[in-house]
Amino acid sequence: MEIKLFRKIAGAAACAALFFTAGAQAQSLQLSIEIPRLNVAEYHKPYVAVWLEDESRKATQVAVWYDLEMRNNEGEKWLKDLRQWWRRGGRGLDVPVDGITSATYGPGEHALEVAIAESDLAKLAPGKYRLRIEAAREVGGRELVEIPLTWPLEKSSLPLSAAGKEELGTIKVALLP
Amino acid sequence: MNKNVFKTTLLAGLMAAGIAMQAEAHRAWILPSSTVLSGDDPYVTFDAAVSNTIFFPDHVALGADRVSAFAPSGKKIELENSAKGKYRSTFDVQLKEEGTYRIGVASAGLRAFWKDDEGKRQMWPGRGQQADDSEFDTAVPKNAKDLRVTQSSHRIETFVTLGAPSDSVLKPQGVGLELVPVTHPNDLYAGESASFKLLIDGEPANQAEITFVPGGSRYRDKQEEIKLTADAAGLFSVTWPSAGQYFMEADFEDGKAKAPATIRRGSYSATFEVLPL
Numbered sequence: 001m002e003i004k005l006f007r008k009i010a011g012a013a014a015c016a017a018l019f020f021t022a023g024a025q026a027q028s029l030q031l032s033i034e035i036p037r038l039n040v041a042e043y044h045k046p047y048v049a050v051w052l053e054d055e056s057r058k059a060t061q062v063a064v065w066y067d068l069e070m071r072n073n074e075g076e077k078w079l080k081d082l083r084q085w086w087r088r089g090g091r092g093l094d095v096p097v098d099g100i101t102s103a104t105y106g107p108g109e110h111a112l113e114v115a116i117a118e119s120d121l122a123k124l125a126p127g128k129y130r131l132r133i134e135a136a137r138e139v140g141g142r143e144l145v146e147i148p149l150t151w152p153l154e155k156s157s158l159p160l161s162a163a164g165k166e167e168l169g170t171i172k173v174a175l176l177p
Numbered sequence: 178m179n180k181n182v183f184k185t186t187l188l189a190g191l192m193a194a195g196i197a198m199q200a201e202a203h204r205a206w207i208l209p210s211s212t213v214l215s216g217d218d219p220y221v222t223f224d225a226a227v228s229n230t231i232f233f234p235d236h237v238a239l240g241a242d243r244v245s246a247f248a249p250s251g252k253k254i255e256l257e258n259s260a261k262g263k264y265r266s267t268f269d270v271q272l273k274e275e276g277t278y279r280i281g282v283a284s285a286g287l288r289a290f291w292k293d294d295e296g297k298r299q300m301w302p303g304r305g306q307q308a309d310d311s312e313f314d315t316a317v318p319k320n321a322k323d324l325r326v327t328q329s330s331h332r333i334e335t336f337v338t339l340g341a342p343s344d345s346v347l348k349p350q351g352v353g354l355e356l357v358p359v360t361h362p363n364d365l366y367a368g369e370s371a372s373f374k375l376l377i378d379g380e381p382a383n384q385a386e387i388t389f390v391p392g393g394s395r396y397r398d399k400q401e402e403i404k405l406t407a408d409a410a411g412l413f414s415v416t417w418p419s420a421g422q423y424f425m426e427a428d429f430e431d432g433k434a435k436a437p438a439t440i441r442r443g444s445y446s447a448t449f450e451v452l453p454l
Contacts (some may be wrong), residue, residue, distance in 0.1 A: 075216075078216075085452075091341045
């Protein structure tokens with residue numbers, strides 16, 4: 001269901017782009033992150049982090065999915081397993097952070113929308129960035145997927161996509177509207 | 178065969194030379210269960226041993242009673258659940274503050290070696306013993322044959338970090354051979370290069386000799402040592418060939434000793450964890 005909904009929205013956005021030049025500030029960054037279904041004896045939903053990194057490796061946080069439900073914040077103990085994210089700002093973040101942290105998600109395609117004007121993305125200087133998506137799973141593996149992009153995003157270049165091999169499926173980047 | 182002969186000779190020579198040198202025949206280390214941590218008040222458990230094979234306890238335990246742990250605020254913190262086994266000690270440290278912790282052993286003092294009237298080798302302090310420098314005058318005969326007096330220092334340490342790394346526990350104390358990280362010791366990644374500085378009594382340890390050995394040496398034929406020399410500023414850098422735990426040792430010797438010593442000697446060793454990119 002989520003997949004279909006996402007496709008419709010993305011399609012509409014692509015059409016809209018042909019006719020309107022929407023102000024960048026009113027736009028939303030839309031990401032679709034696929035968590036693959038894995039045939040393993042013990043499955044835990046992965047921790048996932050999404051951030052943008054400029055050429056000097058300065059990170060702008062986009063999203064972190066981790067176990068918020070455990071007693072005594074014990075879910076935070078495993079945040080360092082998102083080891084690149086941990087290094088690129090995670091370790092300096094006082095979680096939970098409004099608009100960035102959320103609970104984990106199971107297998108499927110998950111849409112993530114970030115209103116650019118209301119987030120740190122509004123402060124990004126134009127230039128080259130890498131969108132990095134890292135997933136780490138308890139008693140499982142860890143994977144990092146990268147999508148190089150130019151900010152602000154140009155609609156003609158969208159959607160961007162990349163795919164992981166183990167812990168992440170297809171990642172798509174679009175703009176709304 | 179040749180190698181074995183060499184080792185036996187070397188070992189015999191080192192043993193004869195006494196404790197200071199014996200430290201070089203075996204490697205003393207403190208190994209943390211993890212170095213990069215998140216969450217509330219996590220624990221790190223440590224092994225401490227003196228061994229031939231890197232990170233495999235095979236010789237003697239390094240007593241936890243000699244180990245001190247310092248929190249990011251500089252406060253000395255208690256070791257918990259200390260136990261001394263045949264081959265290694267274990268202890269736990271709880272990280273209640275965010276930042277970088279230093280866990281280690283440090284000692285410095287005079288050592289003397291000489292031959293008595295019967296031509297037998299003598300040393301002070303005795304093997305495995307500690308002594309205060311103030312006892313030097315009464316314990317060491319000043320006109321003994323072949324008297325050598327060294328000012329020696331030893332330091333064995335490791336670092337762990339909760340949350341963002343901090344620098345307060347990394348400040349040098351100005352005593353003996355010390356490591357001053359340029360690259361943070363809990364921010365090390367395979368394929369990247371890391372820089373460090375060695376100081377002797379607070380001054381650059383020019384020409385100090387450094388060796389890195391990757392852990393797991395039992396499962397390979399070669400030590401795969403990385404040998405480096407500190408420059409005039411005491412600086413050196415290493416590019417980590419792969420992720421894993423690394424043992425580092427450094428030695429320094431010169432003649433700028435405080436009287437009555439004529440030789441100044443410093444040894445430093447540390448354990449680092451390098452993470453995959």
